Amino acid sequence: MEKLCAEYLRSCHSFQSVRVLGGTFPDIDIIGYKIQNELFVAQVSRTLSNKLIENKIEKLSNFVEAKHKIMFSTQPTYKDSDYENINIQEVWDFFKNDDSYKEFLKGLIEL
Numbered sequence: 570m571e572k573l574c575a576e577y578l579r580s581c582h583s584f585q586s587v588r589v590l591g592g593t594f595p596d597i598d599i600i601g602y603k604i605q606n607e608l609f610v611a612q613v614s615r616t617l618s619n620k621l622i623e624n625k626i627e628k629l630s631n632f633v634e635a636k637h638k639i640m641f642s643t644q645p646t647y648k649d650s651d652y653e654n655i656n657i658q659e660v661w662d663f664f665k666n667d668d669s670y671k672e673f674l675k676g677l678i679e680l
Contacts, residue, residue, distance in 0.1 A: 570657065571598045571613050574641045576673065577660045584609060596628040599639075609637035615657065617643055626652060 571589045578584040578599065587601035599611035612629050614622060622642045629638050630651045638652035646656045664670040 570615060570641075573664065573674075574611065574613050574655075574657070574660055575599050577655075577663060578609075578611065578639070581663065596625070597632065600635075603637055607636040608634055609639060610635040611639040611641060613641040613657070615643060619644070626654070 571591070575587045575589050578601070579587050583604065585602050585604075587599060589599055590597060596612065597610045598613045601609055603609055610629060610632050612625050614625055616622060622640070622644060625642075626640050629640055632638060640652055640654045641657050641660065642654055643657060644654055646659055647654050664674050
């Protein structure tokens with residue numbers, strides 16, 4: 570799921586140097602830069618627990634070095650003053666509806 574979200578940031582939001590951390594940091598799954606070397610951090614969570622998502626958002630928001638903070642979750646997409654939440658289903662739908670990404674999705678599913 571982290572790889573899918575990282576590719577979404579590259580494809581849709583022009584984020585650069587996007588790296589999946591793979592559990593290196595418990596509160597950050599993806600890190601990189603946006604234009605003008607603006608650091609971003611992202612967390613990916615498939616939980617349905619609103620309380621757990623809120624806890625993850627709080628930890629993400631405390632990462633003061635990052636100008637952009639993104640939460641990928643099961644909650645609806647919205648933008649807050651401190652972070653942006655992106656619904657994981659919308660990420661999946663973006664790739665599913667684009668023929669050029671069908672092999673990418675197939676490869677991720679086979680992992």
